Amino acid sequence: MASLLNVDRCTIRFGGLTAVSNLNMSIGNRELVGLIGPNGAGKTTVFNMITGVYQPTEGDIFLNGARLNGLKPFHITAKGIARTFQNIRLFVSLTVLDNVRAAFNLHLEHGPLHALTRGPKFNREEAAIIEQAMDLLKIFNLDRFRDVMCKSLPYGDQRRLEIVRALATRPRLLLLDEPAAGMNPTEKGALMTLIEFIQEKFDISVLLVEHDMRVVMGICKRIYVLDYGITIAEGPPDEIRRDPKVIQAYLGE
Amino acid sequence: MSRARTILAVFVTFLLLFALTVERPFSSHLAYYYDILINIGINIILAVSLNLVNGYTGQFSLGHAGFMAVGAYAAGSWADHLSGGLINFLGGPNGVLTLSLKPFPMLQPFGIPIALADNFELLVATLFGGLLAAVAGLAVGIPSLRLRGDYLAIVTLGFGEIIRTLILNIDFLGAARGMSVTGTYTNVFWTFGFAALAIYIVLGLVNSTYGRGFLTVRDDEVAAEAMGINTTKYKVIAFVVGAFFAGTAGSLFAHYTGYLTPEGFNFFKSVDVVVMVILGGMGSTAGVILAAILLTILPELLRALAHTDFVPAFQRGLEGIIKIHLPPLQGLLENRLILYSLLLIILMLTRPQGLFGDLAGSRKRVATSASK
Numbered sequence: 001m002a003s004l005l006n007v008d009r010c011t012i013r014f015g016g017l018t019a020v021s022n023l024n025m026s027i028g029n030r031e032l033v034g035l036i037g038p039n040g041a042g043k044t045t046v047f048n049m050i051t052g053v054y055q056p057t058e059g060d061i062f063l064n065g066a067r068l069n070g071l072k073p074f075h076i077t078a079k080g081i082a083r084t085f086q087n088i089r090l091f092v093s094l095t096v097l098d099n100v101r102a103a104f105n106l107h108l109e110h111g112p113l114h115a116l117t118r119g120p121k122f123n124r125e126e127a128a129i130i131e132q133a134m135d136l137l138k139i140f141n142l143d144r145f146r147d148v149m150c151k152s153l154p155y156g157d158q159r160r161l162e163i164v165r166a167l168a169t170r171p172r173l174l175l176l177d178e179p180a181a182g183m184n185p186t187e188k189g190a191l192m193t194l195i196e197f198i199q200e201k202f203d204i205s206v207l208l209v210e211h212d213m214r215v216v217m218g219i220c221k222r223i224y225v226l227d228y229g230i231t232i233a234e235g236p237p238d239e240i241r242r243d244p245k246v247i248q249a250y251l252g253e
Numbered sequence: 254m255s256r257a258r259t260i261l262a263v264f265v266t267f268l269l270l271f272a273l274t275v276e277r278p279f280s281s282h283l284a285y286y287y288d289i290l291i292n293i294g295i296n297i298i299l300a301v302s303l304n305l306v307n308g309y310t311g312q313f314s315l316g317h318a319g320f321m322a323v324g325a326y327a328a329g330s331w332a333d334h335l336s337g338g339l340i341n342f343l344g345g346p347n348g349v350l351t352l353s354l355k356p357f358p359m360l361q362p363f364g365i366p367i368a369l370a371d372n373f374e375l376l377v378a379t380l381f382g383g384l385l386a387a388v389a390g391l392a393v394g395i396p397s398l399r400l401r402g403d404y405l406a407i408v409t410l411g412f413g414e415i416i417r418t419l420i421l422n423i424d425f426l427g428a429a430r431g432m433s434v435t436g437t438y439t440n441v442f443w444t445f446g447f448a449a450l451a452i453y454i455v456l457g458l459v460n461s462t463y464g465r466g467f468l469t470v471r472d473d474e475v476a477a478e479a480m481g482i483n484t485t486k487y488k489v490i491a492f493v494v495g496a497f498f499a500g501t502a503g504s505l506f507a508h509y510t511g512y513l514t515p516e517g518f519n520f521f522k523s524v525d526v527v528v529m530v531i532l533g534g535m536g537s538t539a540g541v542i543l544a545a546i547l548l549t550i551l552p553e554l555l556r557a558l559a560h561t562d563f564v565p566a567f568q569r570g571l572e573g574i575i576k577i578h579l580p581p582l583q584g585l586l587e588n589r590l591i592l593y594s595l596l597l598i599i600l601m602l603t604r605p606q607g608l609f610g611d612l613a614g615s616r617k618r619v620a621t622s623a624s625k
Contacts, residue, residue, distance in 0.1 A: 051479060053475070053478075053479075072478070072483075073475075073478035073479055074478050074479075074480075074481045074482055074483050074484070077478075077479060077480060077481035078481050082479070082480075083479050085475075085476065085479075089473045089475060089476035089479075090472075090473075090476070091468065091469045091472040091473060091476065091477075092472050092473075093468060093471070093472050093536070094465065094468055094469070094472065098465055098468075101462050101465055102462070102465040102466065102468070102469045102477075102480060102482070103480045103481070104462055105462060105463065105465065105466050105469075105480065105481060105482050106480070106481030106482070108462055108463055110461075110462075110463060111463060112458055112463060112464075112490060114461075114463075115457055115458055115460075115461035115463045115464055116453075116454060116457045116458065118457070122461070125462075126461065126462060129462050165480060166479075166480075168480075169480055169481050
């Protein structure tokens with residue numbers, strides 16, 4: 001399978017602490033991959049490394065063969081990697097619609113001067129963006145909240161809005177950081193269906209960091225397991241479930 | 254452009270054309286009100302432009318007076334040292350610039366001749382001041398905008414002080430003697446023309462998909478970067494546009510007072526503008542305009558209560574009543590700035606979100622109740 005993302009022997013050190021050590025990871029086109037590990041294993045650090053928030057101390061990251069090292073986060077997003085956050089980071093002073101509109105910024109044809117002259121081209125583009133944003137919101141059943149301030153949405157809807165916002169950047173790879181955190185079992189079930197639906201509907205790859213084993217095991221085709229920054233296992237869910245190293249990392253001796 | 258907007262544009266154009274013919278009255282009573290009007294215009298420019306930086310983009314700048322000083326001194330030196338070259342270049346004092354409107358009586362509403370050369374001179378000086386301030390904004394912004402919050406505030410504060418100290422030590426700019434500016438050309442037309450331009454540009458920038466970027470930088474820089482928004486670029490744009498308008502306000506101020514001192518652009522001038530932005534509600538242009546008007550008028554109203562000079566009859570009556578019935582209040586009114594500060598504290602306690610700060614919130618409530 002041609003791989004979309006290639007993480008090649010990446011290491012991150014913060015002073016004396018090695019947060020991620022010699023990580024090799026590849027994600028194929030339209031693949032749904034999981035990344036699990038106990039607390040503090042370095043999962044979110046891997047996310048931050050892929051999205052350019054941190055630079056790897058050693059090793060390279062490639063997206064479709066293009067090297068991502070040294071690029072700023074917004075450049076990496078422009079190349080097709082979008083993410084959500086572990087603690088929800090919506091734009092709190094904006095409405096639901098404007099949160100999604102802001103993410104269209106990346107593919108905008110008009111600049112500040114068009115915004116000032118307000119010509120027909122500008123108006124057409126604005127109308128098109130609002131329509132596309134509304135289409136996205138409709139898919140997630142959030143369109144009825146379009147003018148609501150996003151901070152007043154229920155928790156689960158805020159999480160879903162974060163996914164909508166990430167999708168608005170038209171990614172090829174979507175990174176989801178603990179999307180099921182704080183959800184009840186019913187919501188988790190709905191979330192699993194939703195992630196599979198997104199993957200098919202938008203024809204993208206998904207990398208999922210999650211604590212909830214039922215969610216990860218249920219939808220991921222392949223799983224990486226991190227412990228203290230080291231990859232201790234990699235493979236399909238059934239293998240991971242039986243892997244003695246994984247069991248030891250989670251349950252102890 | 255919609256029909257309503259066209260009508261509004263025509264209306265504003267006529268209003269500004271009318272303003273072009275208004276001159277500083279000779280009567281000292283009316284001149285006092287005219288001066289307040291000009292001050293309101295200058296403060297609106299300052300507050301609206303700072304609101305783009307502090308309010309919409311969330312970068313706390315305390316250096317607005319510094320940019321205003323750059324604009325003021327640039328415009329002042331333009332008038333005193335540089336503009337002669339341009340006039341000669343354009344064919345001398347009797348050339349293009351002294352073009353009279355006498356042959357076109359239709360263009361002279363109310364029979365008042367428009368001093369075209371003066372207005373042209375002011376426009377050039379103001380654009381020059383604004384551009385130089387924008388360059389200063391770029392020079393300060395690029396290295397310092399990687400800092401956040403308090404740190405940025407300290408750096409911009411330092412910048413303002415550096416500008417002030419530099420001017421104090423440059424003889425060409427008059428140093429501590431101050432600088433006399435040739436030509437008090439500032440009028441209602443250009444003051445409110447530039448205020449309208451500042452409002453239009455700030456609102457135009459912010460109310461577009463492109464402009465949502467400014468708000469995302471304020472709300473969450475990490476998330477904004479993750480959504481593909483170049484936060485540094487947005488911060489620099491906000492800073493440069495803000496500095497440009499601070500510069501134009503400085504130029505209008507220079508050509509209005511005719512005299513500049515470095516002390517006029519100290520830290521407290523920056524704080525005055527910051528207070529207008531905070532009182533108006535960070536990120537609400539309408540609120541900030543209202544605050545600029547209010548905070549310009551308020552000290553004058555209080556002055557009017559304490560002194561009989563320039564005070565209209567109804568207020569003079571009020572003063573008499575206070576004098577006779579409430580003598581202790583008289584002392585308070587003499588120290589009007591104490592009362593002014595007290596009013597500010599009361600305003601902030603009752604409306605911590607600013608005058609118009611909660612508009613977005615009330616819009617939300619309307620929307621939710623409508624969707625139910």
